[in-house]
Amino acid sequence: MVSRIDVRERAADECREQIREDLRDISAGETATIVAHHDVEAALYQYQIKRGETLDWQYETAGPDVWEIRVSKSEHSGGRTGLTEFDVREMPPRKRHSVLLETFELLDPDEGFVLVNDHDPKPLYHELRSTRGDIFEWEYTNRDSQAWKVEIRKTDDGETEDDDEVQAKFDVREIPKQERHPTIHHRYGNLEDGNAMEITSPHEPRPLHREFRQRYGQSFSWEVREREPGRCRVRITKGGQSSTDDEESSQSADVSMDVTEELDVRDLPPAQRHQQIFEAYEQLQSGEAFVLVNDHDPKPLYHQFEAETGSEFRWEYRQRDPNEFRVLIGRDGATESDSSASETTKAPF
Numbered sequence: 001m002v003s004r005i006d007v008r009e010r011a012a013d014e015c016r017e018q019i020r021e022d023l024r025d026i027s028a029g030e031t032a033t034i035v036a037h038h039d040v041e042a043a044l045y046q047y048q049i050k051r052g053e054t055l056d057w058q059y060e061t062a063g064p065d066v067w068e069i070r071v072s073k074s075e076h077s078g079g080r081t082g083l084t085e086f087d088v089r090e091m092p093p094r095k096r097h098s099v100l101l102e103t104f105e106l107l108d109p110d111e112g113f114v115l116v117n118d119h120d121p122k123p124l125y126h127e128l129r130s131t132r133g134d135i136f137e138w139e140y141t142n143r144d145s146q147a148w149k150v151e152i153r154k155t156d157d158g159e160t161e162d163d164d165e166v167q168a169k170f171d172v173r174e175i176p177k178q179e180r181h182p183t184i185h186h187r188y189g190n191l192e193d194g195n196a197m198e199i200t201s202p203h204e205p206r207p208l209h210r211e212f213r214q215r216y217g218q219s220f221s222w223e224v225r226e227r228e229p230g231r232c233r234v235r236i237t238k239g240g241q242s243s244t245d246d247e248e249s250s251q252s253a254d255v256s257m258d259v260t261e262e263l264d265v266r267d268l269p270p271a272q273r274h275q276q277i278f279e280a281y282e283q284l285q286s287g288e289a290f291v292l293v294n295d296h297d298p299k300p301l302y303h304q305f306e307a308e309t310g311s312e313f314r315w316e317y318r319q320r321d322p323n324e325f326r327v328l329i330g331r332d333g334a335t336e337s338d339s340s341a342s343e344t345t346k347a348p349f
Contacts, residue, residue: 217259289330
């Protein structure tokens with residue numbers, strides 16, 4: 001029996017191979033601990049896909065220097081037919097795309113999995129099409145609001161563009177017009193600060209740029225990397241300082257506030273969310289704001305802010321999607337003695 005699988009001294013390919021070999025030696029009901037210098041969850045999904053076995057795992061340590069994952073093999077492993085389910089509903093939203101894309105890369109032709117998600121994963125479809133081309137099949141098998149299921153099967157190896165500086169790429173020329181902006185905002189919302197995405201379009205997407213300024217203030221950078229007839233490539237970096245020369249900058253009051261950060265609390269336990277939000281507000285100076293990202297409408301906070309801070313706070317919705325609400329929360333000290341301040345705050349009703 002293998003009780004410890006230490007892959008800290010292994011290269012990425014060797015790491016995955018050792019995990020697969022050692023897990024094969026584990027009998028149903030037995031447990032092993034994987035120790036690595038990076039998250040190896042994608043390798044566990046790959047093992048299930050290739051072996052048709054069911055694993056259960058729990059993180060003992062989750063970085064940043066060491067990952068320890070306790071893995072057990074289900075008593076009912078083996079003998080399964082059909083594609084393995086890849087349920088990401090309990091996975092932090094920011095982690096989903098990277099793990100899904102890595103798992104897809106590890107597939108051989110004709111292999112696949114059933115993605116289970118809590119919303120329509122269409123943005124992943126567009127990202128795969130933009131970066132991998134037509135080398136996969138995508139078929140919805142369930143569209144329930146709490147359990148969307150899609151069979152994803154790789155049909156060819158294709159070629160992958162490696163770019164360590166960019167975490168996501170979209171060619172919007174391949175995306176239906178009505179789905180372009182929602183897809184890009186969804187993926188941007190799941191980027192970590194400092195990460196970047198690239199968009200290729202027939203021309204510079206100025207309407208999208210204006211939307212970004214309205215939603216995210218100055219908390220991103222927008223850089224045109226390539227411009228030629230019929231093609232424009234833009235890199236958007238989250239958390240960067242805006243480097244735009246867009247003459248159509250918004251004149252609205254909320255954009256005039258300095259957005260200091262984007263506070264994404266979706267991965268935090270509910271009990272910690274309010275504490276983080278109010279701590280972020282306390283650190284604001286007059287004229288500063290942050291963008292709150294939550295997985296449901298945070299309108300109870302509005303009434304708490306109103307009761308505790310009076311007219312100095314600003315509250316404005318930027319986005320109202322089922323699993324992603326964005327609200328600009330700011331400190332408008334310049335109008336603290338002016339009753340008009342409360343009138344410009346948009347109440348969540």
